Amino acid sequence: VSGLTVAVPRGALFGGTLDLLDTLGVDTAEVRSNDRKLLFADAGIVTMRPSDVPTYVEHGSADVGITGKDVLLEQSHRNVYELVDLGYGRCRMVVAAGDGDPIGSALRRLGRVRIATKYPRVAARHFADTGRQAEIVEVKGSVELAPLTGLVDGIVDLTATGRTLEENGLRVVEEIGVCTARLIANPVAHKLKAAEIDRIVERIRSG
Amino acid sequence: MSGKHRSDAGQPASSRTAIPPGTRDVLPEEMRELREISSRMRETFEEAGYGEVHTPALEYEEVLRRGEEHAAGARYRTFDEQGEVLALRSDMTIPIARVVGTRYADTEPPLRFCYFAHAWRAVERGVGEPREFLQGGLELIGADGAEGDAEVVALTIEALDAAGLRRHRIGIGDGSLYRTLLHDLDVPEDRHMPLLECLSRRDLVGLERVVSDLPARELLVELPALRGGPEVLDRAEGLQALHTALERRGVEDRVIYDLGLVRELGYYTGAVFEVYDPAVGFALGGGGRYDELLGRFGRALPACGVALDLQRVHLAQAAEEALA
Numbered sequence: 001v002s003g004l005t006v007a008v009p010r011g012a013l014f015g016g017t018l019d020l021l022d023t024l025g026v027d028t029a030e031v032r033s034n035d036r037k038l039l040f041a042d043a044g045i046v047t048m049r050p051s052d053v054p055t056y057v058e059h060g061s062a063d064v065g066i067t068g069k070d071v072l073l074e075q076s077h078r079n080v081y082e083l084v085d086l087g088y089g090r091c092r093m094v095v096a097a098g099d100g101d102p103i104g105s106a107l108r109r110l111g112r113v114r115i116a117t118k119y120p121r122v123a124a125r126h127f128a129d130t131g132r133q134a135e136i137v138e139v140k141g142s143v144e145l146a147p148l149t150g151l152v153d154g155i156v157d158l159t160a161t162g163r164t165l166e167e168n169g170l171r172v173v174e175e176i177g178v179c180t181a182r183l184i185a186n187p188v189a190h191k192l193k194a195a196e197i198d199r200i201v202e203r204i205r206s207g
Numbered sequence: 208m209s210g211k212h213r214s215d216a217g218q219p220a221s222s223r224t225a226i227p228p229g230t231r232d233v234l235p236e237e238m239r240e241l242r243e244i245s246s247r248m249r250e251t252f253e254e255a256g257y258g259e260v261h262t263p264a265l266e267y268e269e270v271l272r273r274g275e276e277h278a279a280g281a282r283y284r285t286f287d288e289q290g291e292v293l294a295l296r297s298d299m300t301i302p303i304a305r306v307v308g309t310r311y312a313d314t315e316p317p318l319r320f321c322y323f324a325h326a327w328r329a330v331e332r333g334v335g336e337p338r339e340f341l342q343g344g345l346e347l348i349g350a351d352g353a354e355g356d357a358e359v360v361a362l363t364i365e366a367l368d369a370a371g372l373r374r375h376r377i378g379i380g381d382g383s384l385y386r387t388l389l390h391d392l393d394v395p396e397d398r399h400m401p402l403l404e405c406l407s408r409r410d411l412v413g414l415e416r417v418v419s420d421l422p423a424r425e426l427l428v429e430l431p432a433l434r435g436g437p438e439v440l441d442r443a444e445g446l447q448a449l450h451t452a453l454e455r456r457g458v459e460d461r462v463i464y465d466l467g468l469v470r471e472l473g474y475y476t477g478a479v480f481e482v483y484d485p486a487v488g489f490a491l492g493g494g495g496r497y498d499e500l501l502g503r504f505g506r507a508l509p510a511c512g513v514a515l516d517l518q519r520v521h522l523a524q525a526a527e528e529a530l531a
Contacts, residue, residue, distance in 0.1 A: 198432075
């Protein structure tokens with residue numbers, strides 16, 4: 001995008017992000033047709049998993065990037081500009097549990113609750129902010145499994161439709177926040193490439 | 208010399224040979240290059256009349272707190288034989304303010320000092336940021352306003368030229384601009400903190416949300432996004448005199464005015480700076496005007512300074528060398 005390197009997330013935000021780049025006049029044909037290649041120098045695009053986007057942008061290996069607000073909440077220590085709420089990829093960060101209020105009952109009887117999540121910082125902050133003692137269990141794979149096996153009392157996870165939760169006998173008991181795709185920028189690029197970055201921000205806002 | 212790398216993983220603490228995360232050993236090849244960079248910068252500073260000073264790494268915590276209520280982020284404390292709390296300095300600005308108030312109590316200003324010294328901060332994020340870092344910087348004490356600011360900015364550019372950088376720029380903002388705007392627009396006091404927090408977190412999406420019900424919301428969002436050449440100064444009259452002074456010194460094309468620039472330390476009162484090079488994704492350093500700090504050490508003099516992280520300057524210099 002006119003002299004900028006853009007970090008593009010593969011996964012759920014990939015399609016929406018490529019559509020956005022199309023409207024900005026970037027040729028994404030090669031990116032769409034090649035799902036093994038990672039670096040597309042001609043288009044100024046690097047592709048990666050969403051949680052790596054803040055890393056590449058913070059270090060200036062990409063000038064700007066697109067990632068979910070869930071990733072930014074979890075990595076709130078990253079030194080990047082959050083420029084625009086892009087609106088797509090809308091999900092909810094929620095606390096979910098099985099039937100019979102296992103979270104409330106653990107808190108009443110044991111004074112603490114066990115929570116599995118891929119977002120340990122978000123989960124810890126949410127329970128601390130609401131004055132509840134929580135033991136956070138970080139898992140990498142399907143979080144829904146953890147309460148089913150008795151590992152934990154509930155989970156903190158991102159959900160779009162709630163279907164996966166439902167299919168595993170879980171339901172949303174609290175909403176932590178709504179997450180959408182965000183445009184972020186490296187702080188030095190934000191100054192040294194101000195005109196280029198402002199141009200895409202304006203085009204996104206007016207589109 | 209063998210090429211062995213020994214790790215302590217799995218060793219009991221008693222037999223460890225590791226160093227704390229965020230600290231480092233510097234070996235001869237790097238040391239030579241760091242020395243080269245710092246001696247070139249030192250020459251530039253000395254020629255401009257900035258004498259080098261050195262102060263103790265350990266200060267009374269109370270003294271650091273007098274400079275800034277959070278002791279400028281000093282995190283490492285210990286006790287001496289009398290039970291006094293000592294702290295490792297987290298920058299050189301407060302110690303130099305103390306030196307001016309005590310050792311230069313009667314000297315006619317302006318005073319000019321430079322330093323090359325280590326400082327220590329907490330490693331809060333645990334991602335390899337330095338706990339101990341080498342700073343090179345300067346302090347200009349007793350020179351007021353735009354002329355003083357321009358001298359510091361121009362000398363910073365010149366010192367980095369001497370160190371071998373070519374594409375560096377200084378971002379300049381006005382540390383009091385946004386606060387003044389909030390007062391001018393009659394934004395209720397209790398709304399200031401969340402606004403300023405979004406700004407210092409660089410969260411412009413959050414900023415937009417917290418101002419959404421305020422009458423002047425557009426201005427509050429647009430102003431901190433303004434950055435560029437002198438054209439943005441219509442909105443920051445406080446920086447116009449600085450621009451004129453920079454023009455006189457012929458360095459106006461090496462600066463970027465940035466109306467959203469905020470620096471974390473509490474003692475800045477006017478212009479604030481950040482130093483950038485396109486080869487490095489982080490600011491190389493920063494500084495600004497701190498007209499109230501010296502008064503806390505008994506000499507109420509205006510002052511301005513800048514501090515550069517020499518390891519980052521080295522990164523930028525190595526990248527320039529690779530390009531040449």
